[in-house]
Amino acid sequence: MRIFNVCIAIVLLFVTCTKTDIKPVNSALSANTTTDVSIVKTRSGFLISHPWIYQGYYFHYVDRQHKGDPQYVRGASNNILDLDATKYIFKKNGTFVEYDGGYTYPGKWKFSDNTASLLILDYQYWKDNDSILVLNNNHCNYTAPLAYHDKIFTELIPAQ
Numbered sequence: 425m426r427i428f429n430v431c432i433a434i435v436l437l438f439v440t441c442t443k444t445d446i447k448p449v450n451s452a453l454s455a456n457t458t459t460d461v462s463i464v465k466t467r468s469g470f471l472i473s474h475p476w477i478y479q480g481y482y483f484h485y486v487d488r489q490h491k492g493d494p495q496y497v498r499g500a501s502n503n504i505l506d507l508d509a510t511k512y513i514f515k516k517n518g519t520f521v522e523y524d525g526g527y528t529y530p531g532k533w534k535f536s537d538n539t540a541s542l543l544i545l546d547y548q549y550w551k552d553n554d555s556i557l558v559l560n561n562n563h564c565n566y567t568a569p570l571a572y573h574d575k576i577f578t579e580l581i582p583a584q
Contacts, residue, residue, distance in 0.1 A: 485577035
């Protein structure tokens, strides 16, 4: 009786498992890779499409409804920082230049992976890791670490 039950179990195992149930791993990866490459290409296109200037810069970001303490808001009269003339120019070859108060800060830019959710700005003496919240033709909004569990929120808009 015991051998009979084992034989039935083996037959059921072969009947229920067929080769058509097995999906090739490569097809799933290629579909995701194509999508990921498209995301990187699209976001790169937005980034290099024009120069960017500050719309706002905040300390202690919480969420989209609570941007934090404004350090700079374009057009405001009580700004702590003067970022009126600061401009970023991103190039297709993976380089960028930040123009800030008469100083020029060149560097290299890249996305951390195929999701293009982390923008890495590699300056000569430091590196910024910016978590992108919005990146389209009109907005580049991201957060960056400020201190232990604290964030900076940056809003960039196209330069006029």
